[in-house]
Amino acid sequence: MPNSKDLLEQLLLRYEGITSSHTRKGELCLSGIVQIKETWFTIKLICPKFPKLEEMHLSVQQSIKVETFTETYTEIEANWNVFDLIENLPKLMNKNGIQKQNLITDAQQLELQQNIYTEIAILSKSDDFEIELNEAFTLIRFSKFNQQEQHFLELSLPSLQITKHSLPDCINWETLFQNFFTLNSLLEQFRKYLEELHEFYDNFVDIDELCHVLQPRSPSTKDNWRLFLLREHVFLKLVITDPFAPISSMSLKILGPTEDVEQLRRTYSEGLCNWDAEMDIHKNLLRIFDLCFFPMRPGIDGELTDGAVEEQQFCNICYCYHLDDGDIPLISCDNRQCTMIYHAVCLREWFNTLSDGKTFLKVSFGNCPFCKATLSTSFVELIKN
Ligand SMILES: [Zn+2]
Ligand SMILES: [Zn+2]
Known part of the structure; x- marks a missing residue:
């Protein structure tokens, strides 16, 4: 008897248009498109007891009709598993009288569209946001939301598919x-x-306003992380993996010369016990590292005009500052007299040429290309992909 992991693999192979994910409650969720007996269905199936159908919740869209089912629906037989359910989609949808409406008539299509445009007309009276439509009326953009100025949502019409949005990229919206x-x-x-x-x-x-954020280059509402300066050659990388639960899902990586990192890591893990839930992350970090403020961006009042870029120190391997993906040189070696800094990607390449370079628990060790002192860093933290 194959286990549920194998069965899931089989299912994803058989129905290539379906992907699996987990809901916030941790239940298995299968969603995507399937073609059964020459009919296309868009499905979203929440299936906590996979491959069994207990406690399942299925929504099916066929043409413009949407139906939802639970395991108690009469047509669903007690011995069915997920495979039977999917193969029987045409039967389920037929019972609900879909067959007759398989083809949307022009009149129905028109009605559907008219409904949306009526909605737009009503929504456009609202002061809570701005609406823009393109000339062909195939795209609508909502922006300037009350108190959330930077946010926007762009949808294609009349399908209501999201084409662009301002929400964090780390969530499968x-x-x-x-x-x-x-x-x-x-x-x-x-x-x-x-x-x-x-x-x-x-x-x-506060991090964006009061810290020297080096990455992302210009943080937006889509970014769930910041890399900022703690002190010379030492950086903090803050990542929030679940934007709906920022504090419980945050992680902090300390990047810099080996000795600094070791000592600061201890300070941080000890400080975590005294985390004050009343204060934001910025203030808690100041408290933990016993600082009044983090180093600010150089320039007048922390302002940085595009022309007057801070004293940019080039990478001593490629002699550039910004790489194509926005990466800047950050890594320095353990020798305090050595002032050379490097891009993570350039250094990784250099480490790959070393016979004695090694990686242990996500930290890579090697030597400074310039002064040969030891150098340790975490490429996993610094290099995307
Ligand atoms: Zn470089
Ligand atoms: Zn060095």
């Missing part, structure tokens, strides 16, 4: 926005998420 079929309900949900993300964004406000 496609699945979260899958089951909305009116403009208003989708927009409501978007604004609800903005509310829920308040704490996440608030935690970055």
